[in-house]
Amino acid sequence: MSNNTSLNKVRVWDLPTRLFHWALVICVTGQAITGMAGGDAMVWHLRLGHSVLALLLFRIIWGLVGGRWSRFSAFIYGPTSIINYLKGQGKPEHGVGHSPIGAASVFAMLGFLLAQVGSGLFSDDEIAFSGPLTRFVSNATVSLASHYHASIGKWVLLALVLLHLAAIIFYLHRKRNLVGPMLHGDKLLDFDAPASRDDTVSRTAALLILAACAALAYWVSSLGEAAF
Ligand code: HEM
Numbered sequence: 001m002s003n004n005t006s007l008n009k010v011r012v013w014d015l016p017t018r019l020f021h022w023a024l025v026i027c028v029t030g031q032a033i034t035g036m037a038g039g040d041a042m043v044w045h046l047r048l049g050h051s052v053l054a055l056l057l058f059r060i061i062w063g064l065v066g067g068r069w070s071r072f073s074a075f076i077y078g079p080t081s082i083i084n085y086l087k088g089q090g091k092p093e094h095g096v097g098h099s100p101i102g103a104a105s106v107f108a109m110l111g112f113l114l115a116q117v118g119s120g121l122f123s124d125d126e127i128a129f130s131g132p133l134t135r136f137v138s139n140a141t142v143s144l145a146s147h148y149h150a151s152i153g154k155w156v157l158l159a160l161v162l163l164h165l166a167a168i169i170f171y172l173h174r175k176r177n178l179v180g181p182m183l184h185g186d187k188l189l190d191f192d193a194p195a196s197r198d199d200t201v202s203r204t205a206a207l208l209i210l211a212a213c214a215a216l217a218y219w220v221s222s223l224g225e226a227a228f
């Protein structure tokens with residue numbers, strides 16, 4: 001921090017994005033635990049799985065209409081930006097929302113989470129539990145989805161989450177705390193940057209979007225014969 005530059009406090013992560021993140025952390029951790037435990041815990045695996053579905057649907061819509069820095073358009077970077085950032089020639093605005101490298105990891109996590117949830121909906125443990133959409137597809141498709149879900153997707157996600165945590169610790173060592181802003185929403189910047197909208201109207205809109213996503217996820221869950 002230089003002494004003679006004044007710092008601006010800018011709202012970067014709106015409340016809906018922050019709540020999305022920490023709810024996702026809780027649900028995905030729960031998914032890993034209940035998935036590995038199997039048995040009766042699978043009842044919760046399916047319940048939590050539908051919560052992750054609702055959260056991901058919400059994040060996709062929020063990526064289009066959410067706060068300035070939560071929008072996908074704010075963190076879709078071309079190869080030149082990524083290369084320049086890696087060479088240490090990034091632009092100041094790369095430090096506001098997700099950086100070019102951070103963005104790549106965010107898209108990878110969201111993409112593989114979607115694949116995990118998508119395959120889960122068509123998975124069957126051949127004991128007692130099956131995803132709600134298994135009865136709409138062939139046995140071959142169910143086998144393929146279960147194989148991806150149980151043997152590939154979970155490891156890819158584990159690797160991505162470990163990488164995510166490693167990156168956060170790496171930045172912490174370089175005196176950049178990314179966790180604080182994901183908790184309270186603000187960053188202190190030594191240049192002017194637009195803030196993300198985060199007021200009663202935008203938060204209410206987020207709640208309504210989440211309610212619609214939860215209703216959709218609940219409807220998907222009701223398509224199966226799974227014991228709920
Ligand atoms: C972030 C989301 C998810 C994660 C991290 C996750 C993780 C896991 C893990 C670790 C297993 C155990 C695999 C093994 O036996 O080694 C599993 C199994 C299973 N999951 Fe998920 N899961 C997710 C979402 C879902 C969803 C949304 C559903 C369905 C609604 C689902 C349905 C199942 C089923 C039916 C199995 C048993 C499959 C089998 O053993 O072949 N999962 N999951």
Ligand code: HEM
Pocket residue numbers: 017020021024025026028029059070097098099102103106109110161164165168178179180182
């Ligand atoms: C299951 C574990 C986790 C998953 C799946 C996960 C997933 C994500 C995702 C999808 C984002 C992008 C947020 C958005 O724009 O919507 C993100 C960002 C972030 N996560 Fe996590 N996360 C996990 C655990 C954690 C933990 C344990 C911490 C802190 C101790 C953390 C700290 C952060 C921070 C600081 C950001 C913002 C990064 C930036 O400034 O670019 N995450 N995470």
